[in-house]
Amino acid sequence: MKLLAFFLAIFLSCFPLWISAQGFKLPSEQKLQKIKFELVNNLMLIPIEINGSDLTFVLDSGVSKPILFNLAEQDSVQINNVSEVTILGLGGGEPIKALSSTGNAFKLGKAKNYNQDMYVVLDKGINFSTSLGVPVHGIMGYDLFRDFIVEINYSAKNIKLHNPNLYEDKPDKKAxxxxxxxxxxxxxxxxxxxxxxxxxxxxxxxxxxxxxxxxxxxxxxxxxxxxxxxxxxxxxxxxxxxxxxxxxxxxxxxxxxxxxxxxxxxxxxxxxxxxxxxxxxxxxxxxxxxxxxxxxxxxxxxxxxxxxxxNGNFKAPFQYNLAGIELQHNGLRYIAERIANSNGIVQQKKGSFGNVQILLENKTRLSLVPEIVVSSIRSGSPAAEAGLKEGDVILAVNGKRIHKYKIQEILKMLNEKEGKRIRVLIERYNRDLLFTFVLKKVF
Structure with missing residues (x-):
């Protein structure tokens, strides 16, 4: 089973197009900066401030310079000293146009770099938020690994950026x-x-x-x-x-x-x-x-x-996409639910797609929730043989309305275990259809 429908292959490599004096630093007396991360489909999402804007980046040790994308989900981000460049990365397409930017202020807690270079990709197609189910604005890696001794604790979901001058390695017989x-x-x-x-x-x-x-x-x-x-x-x-x-x-x-x-x-x-x-x-x-x-x-x-x-994940089984379905967010949709009591207010949660609720006449709640669609289906998979198609809107899995769940949780429902019978309610051309299939081993 693969917990992310649209595999986030952020093997985003690019050629360094400049060299400038820069670097992250902690206050001289501070030994380390601890940063909590959110683990989504094996990816570490870290909070970072860039030129005063709070963003979320993937910690990516495979990328040489920070890359900022998905600007549509941020009201405004200041970008300093820009010029046009061409970036070539993985994928079968052509190089893409981007901006190189210098002299930017990056902050992770008290770890700061006031002269950080980065790339800025303006192509709206480069957007991994739809497949992860949470806003992601970019990736960065090498600059942090270069300037700190980086300790990653997947169990506790935190990263420690150690000051190299003050770091003391603790012997561990199990390491x-x-x-x-x-x-x-x-x-x-x-x-x-x-x-x-x-x-x-x-x-x-x-x-x-x-x-x-x-x-x-x-x-x-x-x-x-x-x-x-x-x-x-x-x-x-x-x-x-x-x-x-x-x-x-x-x-x-x-x-x-x-x-x-x-x-x-x-x-x-x-x-x-x-x-x-x-x-x-x-x-x-x-x-x-x-x-x-x-x-x-x-x-x-x-x-x-x-x-x-x-750590405790060592013996966990490898996850495969048994159903053969890839999912992603595709905008927002309204749902109506009957409720017992309300007072006609509007509520909104931050940090996710949608989640706006309008309570009407003490009877009905209209909620603006993410629309989750089938982005692709593997040929010959159980989902394909059952008749599911790309573009189908997922409404429920095994009787559970999916708007209450994160996209990774939905994928887990769809790929629970071999032999499991899966029922998927979808909307296609304004009609609700129910499909059933049994999960099979991929090998």
Whole structure:
């Protein structure tokens, strides 16, 4: 099962187009800054202030410079010193136009950088909020990992930005320290893939907290990295330059240091979807959030180390999209509900899509809620065979009206377990239709 319908492939890589003196700093006497994050589909969403505006970014260790997008959900954001540039990222499309901006004030608590560079993407199509179900305004990574020793606790859902000059590493017998290589503003670790014939294949993997997937591998027969026989074609996500497609499968295992995960979910992106990489060099793929969340970790770019310790997620099963449905928000819709008492007021909650309620005549509540639609369906999947179509508006799953749930919770309902019978009520061309299907293994 995949908890995010529209896989958020934020492997958004771009070429650094400038070099300027900048850096995050804490007050000289402060040892660390602790930041709480929201974990949505294996992605860490952190609060950040940019030029006085409060925004939400994905902490993405796979991106070299902050990228600001989805400006439509923010009343105003000041952007300093702009010029037009071209950015090329993952996806089968062409490079996109963007703005480069310098001299911006970034704040995460008391961690501040008053001279931060960033990219600004104005294309409205680059918007991951609709698939995550919460507003997301951008991504950032390298600048924080460069300037701090970054401790990520997936269990407690917090990040600690340690002042490198005051950091004291605490010995932990249950943790392991691995070499970490930083190249072109990105970090890599060495691991071992266990293939179908149980052969050990050494690989070098990008450590990418901005990917919600588990493991991406490049098809490299010369290294022994073949696509397993049991696989299916799938939409893997969207990059800056378009959609990403490939084969989804699993490998016998992945070994990182002394830690081994068996039957690890893996995807093999088509080369044309990641063509901007040109030459893979000695890189064999990427480690994403579905694997990384199984550890608490400490990144130390300055010393070239990554400290890993298993957490309570380590033995959790890998999640597959058993139903074959991809979902996303598609604007807002009204629903009417009978209620016992009201006083004719209007209520609104912040921080989500819609959630406006109008109470009428002590009888009816009109609520403006997100409209959740089927964005795509995997060919041959249970949902496709049952007759569901792209564009269908989801109203209820197994008798539960979905407007009360987050999009990730709805996806969990749709992909609960093999053999589960799923009933989906949808609206299509102003008609309510009920579809039923049984979840099947994908392999």
């Amino acid at each position: 392991q320290i691995l070499p970490l290589t930083v190249e072109s503003r990105k970090s890599y670790v060495k691991a071992t893939v266990l293939s179908e014939d149980s052969a050990d294949i050494p690989v070098k993997l990008l450590v990418d907290t901005g990917s919600s997937d588990a493991l991406w591998l490049f098809h490299q027969p010369e290294k022994g990295l073949e696509i397993p026989h049991k696989n299916y074609e799938d939409y893997l996500g969207r990059g800056l330059s378009g959609d990403i497609f490939g084969k989804r499968s699993k490998v016998n295992g992945i070994r990182i240091g002394d830690f081994e995960l068996k039957d690890a979910k893996a995807a093999f992106p088509y080369r044309e979807s990641i063509g901007f990489l040109q030459n893979y060099g000695d890189r064999s793929g990427s480690l994403g959030g579905e694997i990384l969340r199984r550890f608490n970790m400490v990144f130390d770019y300055s010393r070239g180390t990554l400290k890993l310790k298993k």
